[in-house]
Amino acid sequence: MSQDNAAPTPAAEQGSRNLWLRVAAAVVLAPGALAIAYLGGWIWAVLATAVAIGLFLEWLSVVGAARDFRVLVIGCLTLLVCGIGLMFDKPGPAALAAVLGVGGLLVLNDQPRQWTASGLGYAALALIASVLIRHDPDHGFVALVLIFLIVWGTDIGGYFAGRGIGGPKLWPRVSPKKTWAGAIGGLVLSLGVAFGFALAGFGKIVPLLILAAILSTVSQLGDLFESAVKRRFGVKDSSHIIPGHGGLLDRLDGYVAAVALAALIGMARDSVDGIGRGLMVW
Incomplete structure (x- = not known):
């Protein structure tokens, strides 16, 4: 058999299958997440709470530490209390509950207490x-969509640029597959997202480009952080709940880092009631 007619290698077949699984999962999950984010209010808080519990588990x-009953109870109860506080627009008590829960895990004598407490935090x-980002009734949804699209754009640009261009590895000890080309490709696509938002009238172009560059970079650092944790414990995927993506941690590592920084930027610019305006540079 000639080389041209040779069957695809198993690695190539697996890569193609994984890509289609990723696309199918995104097509199913992304519209649902956007629809609930649009509704906002308690239903968004419920989804965020459920996802947070999934991340912790x-x-x-x-x-x-998945079989430690005390850790499970403290962590899940903490997140439930946080979620309920946020549903009733009480971010202060929600944050206090989180601090007390993390402190409770730190005082447990069992190991690895620092890792379980970090996971709850x-x-x-x-x-x-x-929930805080979505809190603003006028601009919270747009702010969340911007974060979603920057993170998704970073992932998509990184995936295709990394595979299509290749080249030097970004941090082979932590994530052997990630390349500098992928990192730059993800950054470029995130800048395209910001440019589109500016053209649509959702903010000034320069601040949005700066914000996109920062959130894209932090998103990639969040991805590397999660990879480092998995490598530390010899785990490939956090779970297999999302076809082609692995678990919630695998899918949301970049989002968690980006949304956390976005909330901090919003609070630094304005009060909690103005997070949407602060983030979107209105």
Whole structure:
């Protein structure tokens, strides 16, 4: 058989299959997430709480603490209280509950207490930041969409630029497949997202481009952080709940980092009631 007619290699077949799984999962999940984000209010808080609990459970599985009943109870109750506080527009008590929950895990004698406490803080941060960003009734949804599209654009640009161009690895000890070309490709596509928002009248072009560059970079750092944690514990995927993507941690690592920073930027610019305006540079 000639080389031209040779069957695709198993690696190529697996890569193609994985790509289609990723696309199919995105087509199913992304519209649902956007629809609930559009509705906002308690239904968005419920989704954010459920996702935060899922992130925490996957984190425990990665660090080998999934069977510790006390950790499970403290963590899940903490996130439930946070979510309820946010549903009733009480971010202060929600943040206090998160601090107390993390402190509770730190005082447990069992190991790895620092890892379980970090996982609860990680999940609580994702929950609180996601709800606070959406809090602004006028601009919160647009702000969330901007974050979503920057993170998704970073992932998509990184995937195709990394595969199509290749080249030097970004950080081979942590993530052997990621390349500098992929990192730059993700950044470029995120800038395109910001440019589109500016053209649509959702902010000034220069601040939006700067914001996109920062959030894209932080998103990639969040991805690397999650990869480092998995490598530390010898885990490939946090779970297999999302076909082609792995688990919630695998899919949302960049989003968690980006939304947390976006919330901090919003709070630095304005009060909690003005997070949408602060983030979107109105």
